[in-house]
Every structure is written in C-alpha cells, then in structure tokens.
Amino acid sequence: MVAAAAMSWTVGAEPPRRRLVPPLNVPERVTNATVPIIDFHTHLQRRVTAEYLIERMDSVGVARMVLSPLYYGDSPDGRYINDGEGSDEQAVDYARRYPDRFIPFVGMQRGEMNYPAFWVGNRETVRLLEDTEAKLATGEYFGMGEFMLRFYPYKTSQGIVAPSDMDYPPFSYAMRKFSDLSAKYRAPMVIHAEAEPKVNEGMQKLFEAHPQATFVWAHNCGRSSAKSIAEMMGRYSNLYADLSMMVYSGGPNPEGYGVYWPRRTEWMHLVVDDEGRVQPDMLELFNSLSARFMIGTDTAHARVYEFYSRRLPRWRRFFAQVSEEAMHDIAYRNAERLFRPT
Numbered sequence: 456m457v458a459a460a461a462m463s464w465t466v467g468a469e470p471p472r473r474r475l476v477p478p479l480n481v482p483e484r485v486t487n488a489t490v491p492i493i494d495f496h497t498h499l500q501r502r503v504t505a506e507y508l509i510e511r512m513d514s515v516g517v518a519r520m521v522l523s524p525l526y527y528g529d530s531p532d533g534r535y536i537n538d539g540e541g542s543d544e545q546a547v548d549y550a551r552r553y554p555d556r557f558i559p560f561v562g563m564q565r566g567e568m569n570y571p572a573f574w575v576g577n578r579e580t581v582r583l584l585e586d587t588e589a590k591l592a593t594g595e596y597f598g599m600g601e602f603m604l605r606f607y608p609y610k611t612s613q614g615i616v617a618p619s620d621m622d623y624p625p626f627s628y629a630m631r632k633f634s635d636l637s638a639k640y641r642a643p644m645v646i647h648a649e650a651e652p653k654v655n656e657g658m659q660k661l662f663e664a665h666p667q668a669t670f671v672w673a674h675n676c677g678r679s680s681a682k683s684i685a686e687m688m689g690r691y692s693n694l695y696a697d698l699s700m701m702v703y704s705g706g707p708n709p710e711g712y713g714v715y716w717p718r719r720t721e722w723m724h725l726v727v728d729d730e731g732r733v734q735p736d737m738l739e740l741f742n743s744l745s746a747r748f749m750i751g752t753d754t755a756h757a758r759v760y761e762f763y764s765r766r767l768p769r770w771r772r773f774f775a776q777v778s779e780e781a782m783h784d785i786a787y788r789n790a791e792r793l794f795r796p797t
C-alpha cells in the first residue's frame with residue numbers, strides 16, 4: 456500500500472502522510488534564557504539511551520532534538536574511535552516512546568558512503584536509496600542527514616578520530632536522487648560541505664536543479680560569508696542553514712566549527728568572536744533572514760553528551776543578541792515548520 460501510494464505521487468501533489476508531531480508548548484512570555492530550543496543538529500549513537508538524552512535536554516531547556524544516526528563504528532584495530540554505531544531503527548524507537556521529544560532522521564553517516572563510487576552510483580547507492588525511501592514512506596522519519604561531502608579530518612582532545620578527508624561532489628547522481636526523495640517526502644537534507652569555491656558551485660547547481668527539495672546547509676552554509684549566504688538565500692527559497700557549533704569559540708584550545716578548526720582556509724567565516732559576540736554582518740543576516748536558520752549543538756559522539764549542558768549557554772547568549780523575532784524563529788519556529796509543513 457505504502458509503496459503504491461508513493462509511486463503514484465507527482466511533484467506538487469500532497470506528499471505521503473507523516474506522523475503528526477504534537478505542537479510545541481511555548482509559554483506566552485519567554486526571554487533568551489527561557490525560550491524553548493529545538494536542537495536541530497545532533498547525532499545518535501548506540502550507547503546513549505533516550506532517558507539519558509531527555510535528562511540532558513531538560514537540564515538546559517531543550518524541548519526537542521533531531522536524531523541523526525551516526526552509523527560509523529570504531530576501527531577494528533582500535534586506532535579510530537567514533538563512538539557511533541547508531542541506527543535509524545534506534546532513532547524511531549526513541550521517537551515512538553517520546554513522540555514530543557525526538558525527531559528521527561534517516562542517518563547518512565555510513566561507511567559505504569565514504570567511497571567516490573557511491574556518489575557516482577553503485578549497488579550500495581541503489582540499496583540505500585530504496586531503503587531510505589521505504590523508511591520515509593512509513594511517515595516516521597522527518598529528514599535525512601548528515602550528508603558528508605566536503606569534510607576535514609580531525610582528532611579531538613577526548614580521543615575521537617575522524618580520519619577521512621572527504622571531498623565528494625554535491626552535484627552528483629546520489630545527491631540528485633536523494634534530493635528527489637527530499638522533494639517527494641518534504642524531508643529536509645542536512646549537508647556538511649565546507650564552502651570551498653568548487654563545493655559552493657556544486658551546491659548551487661544542486662539547489663537550482665531541485666527547487667522542490669529542502670536543503671539545510673550545515674554550519675552556516677559551510678562557514679560561508681554573510682554576504683554569500685544572503686545572496687544564495689535570495690536566489691534559492693529552498694535553502695536553509697543550521698548554525699550547529701558555530702557559536703562556540705572560547706577556551707584555550709577550542710575545538711569546533713565556531714573557530715578555524717580543524718584547519719583554516721581563506722573561505723571560512725566565523726559567526727562569533729572569542730567572547731561569543733555575534734559579528735555585525737552575521738547579526739544583520741540572522742535578523743533579516745531569520746526564517747532560514749536553525750541551531751544545533753552537533754553533539755557527534757556518545758561520550759560528549761556528558762558535557763551537553765556546556766553547549767547551551769552560548770546559544771542563550773546568541774538569543775540575547777538577535778531580534779526577538781529571530782530568537783523565536785531560530786530557537787524553534789523554523790524547525791517546527793519543517794517538521795509540520797502546512
């Protein structure tokens with residue numbers, strides 16, 4: 456039944472039904488300290504329980520969390536620790552048990568995607584496309600991600616190693632097919648792609664070719680400049696950005712996308728200074744295009760959830776600086792719109 460309904464769908468028609476997320480309960484008066492937050496960019500790992508996540512969220516006023524399963528495992532020789540091994544089924548299980556707290560995505564951090572042939576289209580591509588469509592058709596998944604296209608390897612002070620220097624073209628067979636699924640199921644695609652010139656060009660080709668798809672370009676459009684983001688958002692109404700990790704900069708040895716880490720390129724633009732003050736051109740961007748941004752803590756590995764609460768003060772500080780309208784939009788309203796399209 457589901458497959459037949461999905462196949463008869465055409466662009467512009469009602470998409471197949473999705474589970475209804477209960478409306479978010481927002482008190483009449485909120486401030487930057489109390490505004491409910493939807494953490495749009497996190498990663499689900501096998502060994503974090505739903506209850507543990509909820510406890511962490513409750514301690515800092517996070518109402519909902521997107522769960523993007525991190526499939527990567529540790530290397531057999533123990534050299535690379537990923538702290539991952541999450542799964543789509545795990546994400547849906549958490550959402551069934553706590554439907555107003557978790558928003559499951561189909562995970563796109565999988566070992567089989569870390570080969571050039573996957574993006575050109577091989578047997579694995581076909582399998583994953585079919586599998587993803589079957590999952591989206593159940594109505595229990597709300598998006599896809601994080602697609603890893605241009606990614607710089609790193610090693611953190613906690614011993615997490617992400618060894619792959621990834622450089623896959625955004626305008627590829629695989630990305631175009633996933634974009635079709637995004638359009639068909641109104642499922643946003645979260646994409647990690649550092650905005651080097653070639654990457655930027657490919658991303659724009661993709662947005663152009665798939666106006667019905669919904670793109671969320673992570674880390675403030677791969678750390679693009681305010682000017683470039685404003686131009687692209689003016690051109691593509693289907694482009695959103697998440698600001699995951701972009702407000703973290705403090706401490707003697709900061710690790711995260713809010714600084715020039717894990718390497719510095721001339722195409723990188725930061726959102727805040729060392730004290731967490733939003734740069735004037737970025738502030739202008741978030742206030743004028745506030746309907747296009749979401750926040751995210753980008754908690755990527757299981758052991759890092761222990762420090763989840765440390766990842767929120769900078770966001771509260773961020774909300775104190777943007778306009779009130781932008782605070783509501785960016786903290787929860789834009790995410791809500793994507794989960795419950797009208």
Ligand SMILES: [Zn+2]
Nearest residue numbers: 601647673674
């Ligand atoms: Zn990312």
